[in-house]
Amino acid sequence: IWCPIYNPSEPHSGEDESDRHACHSNPRQELSVGQLLKWMDSTACLSAERHAGRACVTASMDDINFEHTISVGQVVNIKAKVNRAFNTSMEVGIHVSCEDLFLDRHWRVCHAYATFVTQRSKIGKKVMLKPLTLCSHTEQVEYSLAAERRRVRMLHHDIIRDLLSSKSMERGETEGFSMRKILLTKVESVELVLPPHANHQVNTFGGQIMAWMVNVATIAASRLCQGHPTLRGIDMFKFRGPSQVGDRLLLRAIVNNAFKNSMEVGVRAEAYQEEGPNRHINSAFMTFEVLDGNGKPSLLPRIRWSLNISCVLYFRKYIISRKQNEVPLSVPWDPTNQVYLSYNNVSALKMLAAQNNWRLSSEKDKVRLYTVERPSMLSYRVESEVDVPAHRAFSLLSELRARNQWDSHYKECELILRVDEDDFLYRVVSPSGLGAVGSPTGEKQLQDFILLASIRKPCASGSARNSILSSFNGSKKC
Numbered sequence: 001i002w003c004p005i006y007n008p009s010e011p012h013s014g015e016d017e018s019d020r021h022a023c024h025s026n027p028r029q030e031l032s033v034g035q036l037l038k039w040m041d042s043t044a045c046l047s048a049e050r051h052a053g054r055a056c057v058t059a060s061m062d063d064i065n066f067e068h069t070i071s072v073g074q075v076v077n078i079k080a081k082v083n084r085a086f087n088t089s090m091e092v093g094i095h096v097s098c099e100d101l102f103l104d105r106h107w108r109v110c111h112a113y114a115t116f117v118t119q120r121s122k123i124g125k126k127v128m129l130k131p132l133t134l135c136s137h138t139e140q141v142e143y144s145l146a147a148e149r150r151r152v153r154m155l156h157h158d159i160i161r162d163l164l165s166s167k168s169m170e171r172g173e174t175e176g177f178s179m180r181k182i183l184l185t186k187v188e189s190v191e192l193v194l195p196p197h198a199n200h201q202v203n204t205f206g207g208q209i210m211a212w213m214v215n216v217a218t219i220a221a222s223r224l225c226q227g228h229p230t231l232r233g234i235d236m237f238k239f240r241g242p243s244q245v246g247d248r249l250l251l252r253a254i255v256n257n258a259f260k261n262s263m264e265v266g267v268r269a270e271a272y273q274e275e276g277p278n279r280h281i282n283s284a285f286m287t288f289e290v291l292d293g294n295g296k297p298s299l300l301p302r303i304r305w306s307l308n309i310s311c312v313l314y315f316r317k318y319i320i321s322r323k324q325n326e327v328p329l330s331v332p333w334d335p336t337n338q339v340y341l342s343y344n345n346v347s348a349l350k351m352l353a354a355q356n357n358w359r360l361s362s363e364k365d366k367v368r369l370y371t372v373e374r375p376s377m378l379s380y381r382v383e384s385e386v387d388v389p390a391h392r393a394f395s396l397l398s399e400l401r402a403r404n405q406w407d408s409h410y411k412e413c414e415l416i417l418r419v420d421e422d423d424f425l426y427r428v429v430s431p432s433g434l435g436a437v438g439s440p441t442g443e444k445q446l447q448d449f450i451l452l453a454s455i456r457k458p459c460a461s462g463s464a465r466n467s468i469l470s471s472f473n474g475s476k477k478c
Helices: 015-021 033-052 137-165 179-183 206-225 307-320 335-353 390-398 400-405
Strands: 002-004 056-061 075-085 089-100 105-118 187-192 230-234 248-258 263-272 279-289 330-332 359-364 367-374 377-384 412-418 423-435 444-456 466-473
Touching (some): 089 137, 137 335, 179 248, 206 230, 206 279, 400 423
Parallel strands (some): 330 466
Antiparallel strands (some): 002 075, 230 279, 248 263, 423 444
């Protein structure tokens, strides 16, 4: 979808046209994120309905990190494609880029993954989706990773719910602002759902609800910084129930935390009729920055309101959102971030294996060593063909406790924790290959590792089996 951005202060042909584009830009003459979310949701819904052949509704939108803002006069390109169809739901990948027609420049703005579900049939039965036809290796990679992202979505909701109900919620100190000032950031707004806000099933557009949530979060952030904040990231939107035309939507927002250069705002959306209880339909956490005249993040007063949730969101973004060459060799382990570590474990290997610039470095006894270089990182891949069934080879490679019997790089290996059916924690002792300093015999020094092993069976006939290892440490930091 090609979307030009208009400035409402400039003349347009017709009053209706000016009114229609008046909500595109914010006071900084940039495209409002709420408007962008509505476009993204509409585009993804079209893609989902094309595959399903029937009406679909938004179930969730994964984390979104906005790399660049979009200015008035620039063009937004939004592409959406179904990555995988499960039984009654499907994952849609969304890519947003921007184009400056005068400077002939293109850049990526953000990418996101949305989940859509089909509407039930007239008799109330669930509608099963047809399987997706994969045409390229890239589509196969996205297809397999969609299952990992689905696992993250399901467990992330449980983690946040447990923290919200936990008695261990911490309230920290504030610097530069009184508690009264923080409470003044609380915003409440009521929106009446009208026909233009709903789809052809009279359910409120998911993008419209997200846009309203962004609006109240922006007001809360503005009250703390007394300026115009810029939205940089959104934690997962999870729609817990529908709303229809005639509903009133109660939206609440408050600043939870302020760090050195950013602040976190929590938002909650509830729907209600004239009579009846409020229905919780969505919650999200948003990260804002305040930019100075040079476009650099300004310093903010440090406050801490809900430390536990901030830790989970921090680790989630730290593990998932960073580029692979920025991820350290070991990361902190905690049960609340295990699902994110597992996802990063699997996605890192699959994306690395999918690269097409592997170079053959050496070959000996039918064993081939391939390498690929990236900034500050060297990756290697070893290939060898053996005449054994695939499931047998996979079993030998994935069972680390017996690996020291045939692999000289493993001296000891013990299972520490069975995280779930597919993920395991191991302690591995390995020789370093170098003599210990001061050792007269040149005895090799031992190295101790704690590894997370993620075992994945083929997601489709003919697909590869995967056994992935990554290092971590046991310290918990925030």
